[in-house]
Amino acid sequence: QVQLQESGPGLVKPSETLSLTCTVSGDSISPQYWSWIRQPAGKGLEWIGRIYPSGSTNYNPSLKSRVIMSVDKSRKQFFQFSLKLSSVTAADTAVYYCARGGYSWNYWGQGILVNVSS
């Protein structure tokens, strides 16, 4: 059973960098994309970007200048992929999801609420 779990700070100060990690268990880092998607409270889903195990990435153009994704394949039992979003503002406050897939997502993490506030 594939499981994804987001982790990271729930509170980030404006202008700082939001850093989240997604830990994947029950699945090998098979050749498929891994994505980050976010959802502001009461609003719709926004695709942030995706990463392939090779390290190849695609980002939402609206966030591209502030986003970096990476993957850690060093562990055998599980692997992790990460999201860094720099220069955050209140508009970046949202629930952040990690998910398996590139353009459709069949496994999702439970989501992590990140508040941007001083």
Next chain:
Amino acid sequence: QSALTQPASVSGSPGQSITISCTGTTSDVGGYDYVSWYQQHPGKAPKLMIYDVSNRPSGVSNRFSGSKSGNTASLTISGLQAEDEGDYYCSSYTSTSTPVVFGGGTKLTVL
């Protein structure tokens, strides 16, 4: 403003069928058979219900079906049940600057 257009809300009575539309362009919905649908309950992560226009993942009820005509994709739920109430989102592969776009979401109310 979302790239794909969905109705803000739909409703139906138990046992009835409803259809949610998702309208895009030839650069996304109309150009590729990569439309997906997600169900989301309050406080929960989205759940994949349909992928590649009309395919159901294992474990998803056959009451859910997907189709596409031109630039509009549709999700049909037959035999509506109370547990179907929630938000539904469509997404599509796109040939524009971002490979994926979402619809704005549709709130389904079971009367």
